[in-house]
Amino acid sequence: MNVNEIISIIIILAAVFAYINHRWIKWPPTIGIMVLSLACSLLLVIFGNSHSLLSENAVKLAASIDFQDVLMNFMLSFLLFAGAIHIDAGKLKKERWPILILSTLGILISTFFVGGAVWLLFGWFHLDIPFIYCLLFGSLISPTDPIAVLAILKQAKIPSSLELKISGESLFNDGVAVVIFITIAEAARSGGADVSAISIGKLFLQEAVGGLLFGALLGYVGYYAVKSIDDYKVEVLITLAMVMGGYMIASHLHISGPLAMVVAGIITGNKVSDEVLSDLSRDYLGKFWELIDEILNAVLFLLIGLEMLIIKVNPTILIIGAICILIVLLARWLSVWFPMLLLRYKLNFEKHAVAILTWGGLRGGLSVALALSLSPEMHRDEFVLVTYMIVIFSILVQGLSIGPLVKRLQKI
Known part of the structure; x- marks a missing residue:
């Protein structure tokens, strides 16, 4: 399939x-689309004839999409900027x-x-996987996904202060x-020989602070460019250039493009929108990025569902994945409870904040993309399947139940 055919079908x-x-279904759009995509994929896997034209084309479509490349190098920049704005x-x-x-200490607690x-x-299952690779899995499954979180929290109607904590954490972590x-990936590849506190500090400064x-x-730069004109078409084009050009430059400079998009989006959504845009331009810019x-989001969650067609399923790993869902939930609880314990003397937290932050910490496409970036010797197949199971549970079960959970807790 060529690029035009792939994009058209998606x-x-x-x-x-x-x-x-x-x-008919009337679920949050992202969840509904993913469920339908997942259901179609499962039906093809279970009932489809592997030699039928439909099954062959479906698998061919899924296999032709580099999910990791599409999300990390294209979609993520737009989605983070659109969320931050x-x-x-x-x-x-x-x-x-x-x-x-939550976005620093919490991530470290959960990772380890x-x-x-x-x-x-x-x-326990007699599978010899080195600790360093398990730690690598811990790092990719620990961050709450800003894409999943921002898309679903819009429908959950949780208290605004808690929503801001969850969405802010997910954007910055x-x-x-x-x-x-x-x-950890560099440590795994080098056997730990080339990794030191200095190299870790340098990498952090380069990636996070640089971003x-x-x-x-x-x-x-976008603020001063928009300030000098008054034409909503050009102003929207400038923001597009900021996202596409900025993310490309960040990747060449080896700094965090996602963090750069978050900061640029916050500045655009506040300083630029409040100080220099006319009412007409503000309306067009807001609606443009909302549409993007x-x-x-619709495309992303469709792709998550389609990935089922090409993931290698192993019965033992399915059992391990089910247990890992509980492990990740417990890790999320610890990574929320302990930081709040440290901050409780300085800040007041909302009632039931730990429970809501724990259940509202969704995993999404970012974890799947990072898992897909693992090399085969890092036990890629095993970790991709476990990651996929956790993400599906997170989006379907947690995403659909966070609203009812909040309502029930508010009555207690």
Whole structure:
């Protein structure tokens, strides 16, 4: 299949599934689309004849899509910018300490807890997977996914302060998680010989701090460019250039493109929108990025469902994956409870905050993309299947139940 055919089929399927969901199922769009995509994939796997034209073309379509490349090198920049542009910087500043601690210390706690528990779990099943690879899995499954979180929280109607904590954490923990993932991956490849505190510190400064500074620079370049004109068509084009050009430059500079997009998006959504845009331009810019967000989310969750067609299924790993769902939930609880324990003397937290933050910490396409980036010797097939199971549970079970959970807790 050529690129034009792949894009056309994906958009057609996303539109059909979105219509079916909106017309009859009436779930949050991202969840509804993923469920329909997943259901179709499962039906083809279970009942389809592997030699039938439909099954062959479906598998061919799924295999022709490099999910890791599409998400990490294209969609992620647009989705993070579109999510950040709607964040209120003033409210974000008030929640800065919980967001900072959750997106740093919380990630580390979860990474090491999951890594250790999964290593023991594989040992119980007599599968010899080195600890360093289990730790690598812990780093890729620990961050809450900003794409899944922002898409589903819109429908959950949780308290605004808690929603900001979850969405803010999910936007910023990406950079930290990627740094940890890259560091552990380098340690795994080199046997730990070339990894030191200095190299880790240098990598963190380059990726995370470099991404933050570059994002601020990008945001203010866009601010002064938009300030000098008054034409919504050109202003929208400038924001597109910021996202596409900025992410490309960040990858060449080896700094965190995702963090740069978050910072640039917050500046654009607050300083640019509030200070220099006319009412007409503000309306067009907001609706443009909202539309981009909705379309790409639909495509992303469709692709997550289609991945089922090409994932290698192993009965033993399915059992391990089911147990890992519980491990990841416990790790999430610890990574929320302990930071809040440290901050409770400085800040007041909402009632049932730990429970809501734990259940609202969704995993999504980012974890799948990182798992797919593993090499075969890092036990890629095993970790991809486990990651996929956790992501599906997170989006379907947690995503659909976070709203009812909040309502029930509010009555207690």
